[in-house]
Amino acid sequence: MSADSPCALGLDLGTSSAKAVVIDTEGKVLSQASAGYAVTSAAAGYAESEPADWWSAVTACAREAVRAADAQPSAIGLSGQMHGLVMTSREGGALRPALLWPDCRATGALSAYQLLGSPALARLANPLAPGMTGPLLVWIAENEPRTYRDARWALLPKDWLRARLTGEFHAEPSDASATLLYDVVSDRWDLEVVGALGLDASMLAPLLPSSGAPAGRLTPAAGAELGLSAGLPVAAGAADTAAAALGSGVVGSGDIQLTVGTGAQVIRPVVTPVSRSDAGINLYRSATPDGWYQMGATISAGLSLNWVREIMNATWDELYASADHRGQAHDPLFVPHLSGERTPYSDPTLRGSWTALSLADDRTSLLRCALEGTAFAIRDALDALLADHRPSHLRLAGGGTLAASWRQLLADVLGLPLYAVDVPAASGRGAALLGAHAAGLLSFADIQGPLAPQARLVAEPEPAAVAFHAERHAKFRRIVAALGTEIFAERTGALLEGTA
Numbered sequence: 001m002s003a004d005s006p007c008a009l010g011l012d013l014g015t016s017s018a019k020a021v022v023i024d025t026e027g028k029v030l031s032q033a034s035a036g037y038a039v040t041s042a043a044a045g046y047a048e049s050e051p052a053d054w055w056s057a058v059t060a061c062a063r064e065a066v067r068a069a070d071a072q073p074s075a076i077g078l079s080g081q082m083h084g085l086v087m088t089s090r091e092g093g094a095l096r097p098a099l100l101w102p103d104c105r106a107t108g109a110l111s112a113y114q115l116l117g118s119p120a121l122a123r124l125a126n127p128l129a130p131g132m133t134g135p136l137l138v139w140i141a142e143n144e145p146r147t148y149r150d151a152r153w154a155l156l157p158k159d160w161l162r163a164r165l166t167g168e169f170h171a172e173p174s175d176a177s178a179t180l181l182y183d184v185v186s187d188r189w190d191l192e193v194v195g196a197l198g199l200d201a202s203m204l205a206p207l208l209p210s211s212g213a214p215a216g217r218l219t220p221a222a223g224a225e226l227g228l229s230a231g232l233p234v235a236a237g238a239a240d241t242a243a244a245a246l247g248s249g250v251v252g253s254g255d256i257q258l259t260v261g262t263g264a265q266v267i268r269p270v271v272t273p274v275s276r277s278d279a280g281i282n283l284y285r286s287a288t289p290d291g292w293y294q295m296g297a298t299i300s301a302g303l304s305l306n307w308v309r310e311i312m313n314a315t316w317d318e319l320y321a322s323a324d325h326r327g328q329a330h331d332p333l334f335v336p337h338l339s340g341e342r343t344p345y346s347d348p349t350l351r352g353s354w355t356a357l358s359l360a361d362d363r364t365s366l367l368r369c370a371l372e373g374t375a376f377a378i379r380d381a382l383d384a385l386l387a388d389h390r391p392s393h394l395r396l397a398g399g400g401t402l403a404a405s406w407r408q409l410l411a412d413v414l415g416l417p418l419y420a421v422d423v424p425a426a427s428g429r430g431a432a433l434l435g436a437h438a439a440g441l442l443s444f445a446d447i448q449g450p451l452a453p454q455a456r457l458v459a460e461p462e463p464a465a466v467a468f469h470a471e472r473h474a475k476f477r478r479i480v481a482a483l484g485t486e487i488f489a490e491r492t493g494a495l496l497e498g499t500a
Helices: 051-069 105-114 118-124 133-143 145-150 157-166 191-196 220-226 240-248 302-311 316-324 363-385 404-414 426-438 444-448 463-499
Strands: 007-013 017-024 029-036 075-080 086-088 153-155 214-217 233-235 257-260 264-270 282-285 292-298 333-335 353-355 394-397 418-421 455-459
Touching: 007 051, 007 157, 007 240, 007 426, 017 051, 017 426, 029 051, 051 157, 051 220, 075 157, 075 240, 075 426, 086 157, 105 133, 118 191, 133 145, 153 157, 157 214, 157 220, 157 233, 233 426, 240 257, 240 264, 240 282, 240 292, 240 394, 240 426, 257 363, 264 363, 292 363, 302 316, 302 363, 316 363, 316 404, 333 363, 333 463, 353 463, 363 404, 363 463, 394 404, 394 455, 404 418, 404 455, 404 463, 426 444
Parallel strands: 007 075, 075 233, 257 394, 394 418
Antiparallel strands: 007 017, 017 029, 086 153, 214 233, 257 264, 264 292, 282 292, 333 353, 418 455
16 A cells, blocks of 8 residues: 555554554555553552553554555554543653452442442343443542542543543443443443442443444654554544444354454354343444444353463463373363452452373473463353354454464364454454544444454364363363352451451
């Protein structure tokens, strides 16, 4: 393409890295770049990042991607990690590190939600999880009253980034619906819930109508740091899962997609908002002007695999290569719930384990079992989501699904053929598409029609391996149940000691 042809920049603010993707008006990815930042944990169950580090990573990868594309973007779109919380001043400066979705310090705040009553919980339409924006905000109000008092805005990560780009403060439905402060069915902030929790509704940014809506223009100061022209239109943007669905072409209720990154999500679009929160299933707004999707989610994917990799001093290549080795019946079982679990357990207190270790085990077998245990956690989420429907195949997306041996292990554990979407940066591409839409370069009919990427078969389950893993998955479920029982007993014992 010529340097004068219109293109769009997508900025994806992930949990541990930012990505920048440049696309042309045919949806083709021209370039992409990434830059990482730290997720810190000052205490057990904490997960935080510095927004200043986010901004440094965004500026670095945006400059690199634009330079590689050799074209100046005509618009910017956004995608971001869900559920987190950034407490800011009136001008948008962060007052403390951002609290992230794996954080479970707000477990105690869930008791306030339980008191809301059935009608309110039905409107929220989602299982209660401590890493969502609402419980985290309750925790800040109760434990850091000065921060809460000084704050003007309580923003989701992507909305903080947009404010940094435009100087304007907004929210939008795809991210807001995942806060436990939102009436999902009526598509608005649930002010009754906010008030019942004792929170200040004025901290919640005004809602834009959809992810593709115009949300301001790039300020001269932000443009200078990004190396872009001031005044570029910026789209509202979307939650990363919704953006990934858009970027990878999930458009109909027949499409079931697995995305693996720091966490893993299995999603399916739905026409009407039907809550299944009792099964640990989430219900959120999509990145399109209307529509919803159901999601089964595990927080025990790349987050847990990276922990295993680090403590065993293994590279990612070594970890994925371990899946080439045939599993044995005596192999240990790895439970990856290092910081609780969402679907189907909705239990932030669950913890991980290695079970049935023996002298026959070596480094390779332990690495392989870490992958297998992660696949079992994904299988649990998939089974809960698809209790009423078994698809013929799954679409596969996300940076954590590129290794062929890992894909095969997933196919064998899930028992389904996997069709990969050739868009490694699906969330970033979705973000760029939203930017192009906000600037009038593309319609949603284009995005969901001719520009939707095709998927190709990359792994087919092998019957013998499916049977082998089905037996081990049953053992895995029994271990998870036993761990849950043990943790429950510990909690009960501690409670009894406290009342003695």
